[in-house]
Amino acid sequence: MMPEKEMISIEGLTKSFGELQVLKGVDLTIAESEVVCLVGASGSGKSTLLRCLNFLEKKDGGIIRFEGKEIDPKKDDLNKVREKVGMVFQHFNLFPHKTVLENIIEAPIMVKKVPKQQAIQEARELLRKVDLEDKADVYPNKLSGGQKQRVAIARALAMKPDIMLFDEATSALDPELVGEVLKTMRELAEEGMTMVVVTHEMNFAREVADTVVLLHDGNIVEKASAEQFFTAPQETRTQEFLQKTVLN
Amino acid sequence: MNEIAHFFEAFGSSSNLLVKAMLLTLELTVVSILIGIVIGLFFALLKLSRFRVLTLIADVYIYLIRGTPLIVQIFILYFGLSGLFLIPDFWAASLALAFHNGAYIAETFRGSIQSIDKGQMEGARSLGMKPSLAMRRIILPQALRRALPPLGNQFIIGLKDSSLAAFISMNELFNVATTLGSNNFDEMTYLLIAALYYLILVGILTLLIRMFERRMAVSER
Numbered sequence: 307m308m309p310e311k312e313m314i315s316i317e318g319l320t321k322s323f324g325e326l327q328v329l330k331g332v333d334l335t336i337a338e339s340e341v342v343c344l345v346g347a348s349g350s351g352k353s354t355l356l357r358c359l360n361f362l363e364k365k366d367g368g369i370i371r372f373e374g375k376e377i378d379p380k381k382d383d384l385n386k387v388r389e390k391v392g393m394v395f396q397h398f399n400l401f402p403h404k405t406v407l408e409n410i411i412e413a414p415i416m417v418k419k420v421p422k423q424q425a426i427q428e429a430r431e432l433l434r435k436v437d438l439e440d441k442a443d444v445y446p447n448k449l450s451g452g453q454k455q456r457v458a459i460a461r462a463l464a465m466k467p468d469i470m471l472f473d474e475a476t477s478a479l480d481p482e483l484v485g486e487v488l489k490t491m492r493e494l495a496e497e498g499m500t501m502v503v504v505t506h507e508m509n510f511a512r513e514v515a516d517t518v519v520l521l522h523d524g525n526i527v528e529k530a531s532a533e534q535f536f537t538a539p540q541e542t543r544t545q546e547f548l549q550k551t552v553l554n
Numbered sequence: 555m556n557e558i559a560h561f562f563e564a565f566g567s568s569s570n571l572l573v574k575a576m577l578l579t580l581e582l583t584v585v586s587i588l589i590g591i592v593i594g595l596f597f598a599l600l601k602l603s604r605f606r607v608l609t610l611i612a613d614v615y616i617y618l619i620r621g622t623p624l625i626v627q628i629f630i631l632y633f634g635l636s637g638l639f640l641i642p643d644f645w646a647a648s649l650a651l652a653f654h655n656g657a658y659i660a661e662t663f664r665g666s667i668q669s670i671d672k673g674q675m676e677g678a679r680s681l682g683m684k685p686s687l688a689m690r691r692i693i694l695p696q697a698l699r700r701a702l703p704p705l706g707n708q709f710i711i712g713l714k715d716s717s718l719a720a721f722i723s724m725n726e727l728f729n730v731a732t733t734l735g736s737n738n739f740d741e742m743t744y745l746l747i748a749a750l751y752y753l754i755l756v757g758i759l760t761l762l763i764r765m766f767e768r769r770m771a772v773s774e775r
Contacts, residue, residue, distance in 0.1 A: 362676055389682035399677030403695050413681035416691060465681060 311338040312374060313469055313500045314359060319368035321354055328354045330524035331368070336469070339498045343511035343532075346521035346547070352504045355521065356471050359502065360391040373468070389417060392462030396474040398454040400446040400461070406433070407442040410461045418465065425464070432460040436490050452483030456490050469500040476507060508551055512536050520544050564743050565750070568734055575730035576751050582644070582716040582726060586651030587709050593652060594659025599689075601664050612660065619657035625718050627654055632722045647719035655712050659705065666701040667693060699770050706763035710756055727751055 314336045321329040328351045336342050344352040357363040359370070361377075361384045370377050377387055401409050410429040414420040420428075433439050436456040446454055455475055462470060472491065476484045488510050495501055495514050505511060511518050511532060518535040520527045520543070528535065528544045539545050601612035619627065631650040635641050670693050678688035720729035727748055735744035 360680060362680060385679075385682045385684055388680055391680075393680035395673060395677065395680075397673050399671075399673040399680075401674065401677070401692055401696075403699070412691065413678075413683060416687060417682045461681070 312336075312371075313338045313340070314373075314502075315371045316359075317369040317371075319355070319358060319370065320366045321351075321358060321363060322366055328524050329358070329365075332521075332524075332526055334519065334526065334529070336500065336502060338500055340517060341495045341499075341501045341503065341515050342517045342519060343515040344502065344504045344519050344521060345506070345508070345511060345551075346527075350521040351524045352521045353473055356473050356502060356504050359471055360388050360393055362393070385417070389465055390468045392465060392467035392470040394455065394458050394462055394470065394472045394475045396477050398446070398451075398458045398478075400454055400458055402446055405443050405445055406438065406449070406457050409446070409457060410464045413461070414464050429460070429464060432463055433457075435463075435493075436460045437486075450483060451479045452486045455479065455487045459487075459490055459494070463494075469502065470494065472501065472503040472505070474504050474506070476505070506551070508536075508548075520547060522547075561743055561746065564738075564740070565747050568731075568744070568747065571730055571734065572727065572747065572751060575725055575727045576755065578725060579713070579716050579727040580755065582648055582651060582719055582724070583709070583713045585648045586655055586716070587712050589648065589652035590655030590659050590708075590712070591705070593656030594663050597656065597660035598663035598667060601660065602667060616657045616660055619654055624650070624654050624715055625721060628718055628722060643722055643724055647716075647722055647724050651712060651716060651719070654715065655708060658708055658711075662701050662704045662708065663697065666697040666704075669700060670696050702763075702767050702770060706760075706767070709763065710759060713755060713759065714752065 312335060314334075316332060316334050319329050319332040319334075320327065330351075332351075332355060334342075334355075344355060346352050354363055358365045361379055364379065372387060372390070377384075401412065404412065407426065407429055410432060411420075411422070411425040414425045414428070415422055430439065430442065433442055436459060438453060438456055438460070441449065441453065441457070446457065449457065459470075459475075475491070476487050479487065484507070488507065491501070491503070491510070492514050503511075503515070513532075515532040517529060518532050519529045520535075520541075522543055528539060528541045530539070534540075535544070536548065539548060597612045597615055600608045601616075603609055628647065628650040631653075632643070632646040635646055635649075674692055674696065675685075675688055678692045679685070683691070716726060717728035719726050720732070723729070731744045731748035731751075732741070735741035738744070
């Protein structure tokens, strides 16, 4: 179904916060254009795993390869890696002192040295894509949660990343605003963007993900195609998890 | 009635000298606050650095300044520095006031930088921005805005503190007023006049600060 070119692979990833080991040796490979949903209870390590992928969280052990090349946080320029890895946060993290347009063009201009006129033009195209053309000149505090998150997605896309990470992108939203953000994410997936999505939205995982990964207590319990994950889960823990989350 | 008439007569006849002195007071204050802001920002960043040595340097500076009276600092700088270099009185006074203001402003900036949500730095870093770029473009503009009210406060404190420059014979407001008082054998009248000048200055400053804060708040909308 998809070209099996490897985008990110991790091997034996471990991470502790003080005494607490949050990731206990995780292996995972993500192919180009693959959409992977990470699911699991809070505290299972799914957000930490995602944050390790763009080195916002420093791993303790294990190997992370990006497009086939091992990334060594001590030697490699992590800023260069992050340029290629877009991230969308639960709480948006838009810059409140900048307008929507300024939020989007900031990094392309300051980091990638894109000429300003070109950056503005690309930003407007992205705003059209997330349906917010008319909001270019307003400040984030004038937007609804759903609009903020779509701006955040546009801001990440402005760096033309090879992969997008979503960290519970809809968890802070009012229920009636979740749909518009999921729609944007779905369109992105359909365009072939590689995506790793930490989510509690099982319907989204079921419909959009190629692969669903269940984490529990710092380990991967089950990794399967979305179809198999939801219709014929192999592990008892997955069955229990689905019973708790999907049925209500 | 007589006293009030006398007060205004003295106020009028001394206004030539006192307005000039007031301008020097204002000059000392503005120069020392502006330099103090630069010093304060520098030491706030040192204090937030992940290098222990730099944090320690900032701690020592802030401790020394906050731990000693301003008048002692002024004398040390005045007699100490003018022994080593030829430094004009104005600059001895301005620098002493600036280093003094700087210590308090450093703490103000440190607090306001730390008050910015962690997600702002993460958002900036996730876009490939280096820590220094993220600090300059994302964190500081928000932190400085948040520091405006305490900065305004420090401005007013600095204005009144500048009266201590009288003790190294700067002809600022307090010095000229007390000299006039003793020359005319009428200390109380001239002290009251000096107080009035300070009140007018602080009143104007308070209004300006309020206007400035309101303007900055509007641009965030």
